[in-house]
Amino acid sequence: MPLSASPAFLAALRQCFGDQCSTALAVREQHGRDESAYIDVPPPVAVVYAESSADVCAAVQLCAAHQVPLIPYGAGSSLEGQLLALHGGISLDLSRMNRVLAIYPDDLCATVQPGVTRMQLNAALRDQGLFFPIDPGADASLGGMAATRASGTNAVRYGTMRDNVLALEVVPASGVPARTGTRARKSSAGYDLTRLYVGSEGTLGVITELTLRLYPLPEAVAAAVCSFATLEAAVRSTIAIIQMGIPIARCELLDAATVRAVNAYAGLGLRAEALLLMEFHGSPAGVREQTELVQAICAEHQGSAFDWADTPEQRSRLWHARHHAYFAALQTRPGCRAITTDACVPISRLADCLLASVADAEASGLPYFLVGHVGDGNFHFGYLIDPHSAAERAQAEVLNQRLVARALALGGTCSGEHGVGLHKIEFLQQECGPEGIALMRALKQALDPQGIFNPGKVLS
Structure with missing residues (x-):
């Protein structure tokens, strides 16, 4: 696949899409990056703003006729390099198809x-x-x-x-x-x-x-936070909650460093310890039963400061802070970038995988943050690196490789939600083996014989 497009292709693109097509550098650069750590890849050669299914069909047909890659673009929030124009081509922005x-x-x-x-x-x-x-x-x-x-x-x-x-x-x-x-x-x-x-x-x-x-919408909603003296106690509480079959709606883990970062970023006063942020949905009686059971489990694991967010405003503030933990962590090291990764393991092996990964990160001396949707065995590390330091980037990648290898050895997966993109291709190969990858390649070849759709992602 070429990294540039022929004049004939660009002319056809402009003729078909007019003002919906842009080759301005600023627009192309915006569509040539996502939230992943910086990877030096040129931007797409053009951006097309689709406004209908007919526009998408026309773009696909043009790219197929000229053998030019096409990369679908939504909001630009992916984390594993899914949007990068690795082999050139166009970015097809679907944000105007918003009805x-x-x-x-x-x-x-x-x-x-x-x-x-x-x-x-x-x-x-x-x-x-x-x-x-x-x-x-x-x-x-x-x-x-x-x-x-x-x-x-x-x-x-x-x-x-x-x-x-x-x-x-x-x-x-x-x-x-x-x-x-x-x-x-x-x-x-x-x-x-x-x-x-x-x-x-x-x-x-x-x-x-x-x-x-x-x-x-649930008839009743309750949210609570519970702090723990150790990360292990928080994780063991989570395992017990899930294994008892309590239908908790949300169960999020933040380590102590991330809690401190969130406090500074969002002006909260959470205890600077490992923390579970939980939410319960259902009838008033059902929510009350769930919360009493969870509070008892947390107490058995030395959980303390089990506090309630009683109003929608309080709940919104807590979840807003959790959702912005990534940006809060970035502010703890000005100028840094985060190499993020995630893994997911069977709930019974969550403590083994997560605690070993924490020990590995601590031993490296590299700053990091940890959050997790631990109720389903999924957790995320972000290694905070100096973007100009090749040594720190290499160190973060080694930590990432060890984390994924650990998860796979415990019966887990290389990604619970980030996806594969560009960054986790080798891990997918380890997880699926040559036979599984061969099946995926056969599907790709059958459905995209020219290889125009987001080439270089998922399968190398």
Whole structure:
């Protein structure tokens, strides 16, 4: 694949899209990076702003005819280099495809365009008494969330995007839209194409429409924080909560350093110890039963300062702070960049994996932060490096490699929600083995024979 595009291709692009096509350097640079640590890759040669499925079809057909790569772009919040124009080509920005097309309250589902964000959808649902639960923190686009199989803080109760996408419209390499799935809650008809595209990271086609599961707003919501003298005590409490089958909605872990960073960033007064931030959904009686059980479990593990966030404003402030832990951590070392990673392990092995990874990071002397959706065995490290130090970058990558190897050895996965992108290709190969990778390559070849969709990601 060329790193530049021919004059004939750019002329055809401008003729087709007019003002919806930009080759301005600032626009291209904006679309040539995401939230991953800096990787020196040139920006795309052009940015096309799609406003309809027909625009997406036209872009795919042009790129196929000229053998130019196409990289779908949502909100730019991915973390593993998914948006980088590794082999040149165009960035196809879907943010203008931002309409909520239909809400079916009786069927508990809605159909949206890919540029709709999760917060936009929930604002549209508020009067219906419904909500969409997948919450990765960033106000990501729903198309991007499906493409990366996002999850987040609510996944322990409501699942991930894999569990909450009922149907898709996708544009494959032919440039002709195809539909996968229906509004029905289940199907035994043919191959499960919907879940093939959920998590494909833009490497098999472009998502242009999504039908999503919705949930009734819970009758009662309660949130609590509990501090622990040690990280191990917090993790052991989490394991006990999940193994008892308590239907907790959110269970988030912050280590002491991250709590201090969040306090400074958000003006909170949380105890500077390892902390669990939890939320409970259900009927008033059900929530009361859940919270009493969890409080007792935390007390058994020497949890202290079990405090309630009684009002929506208090709960919002706590979750806002949790969602901004990444930016809070960056401020603890001015000028740094974060090499982030995540892993997910069976809940019974969470303590083994997480505590060994903490010991490894501590021994390195490299600053880091730790947060986790620990209710489903998923945790995140961010190693704070000087972007000009090759030695620190190399050290962070070694820590990342050891963490992933540890997770795989314990029956886990190299990524619980960040995805593979560019950064975790070698780890995917370790996890799936040559046979699994060969199957993926066969699918890629069958669905994208010219290799125009986001080349160089997921599979090298």
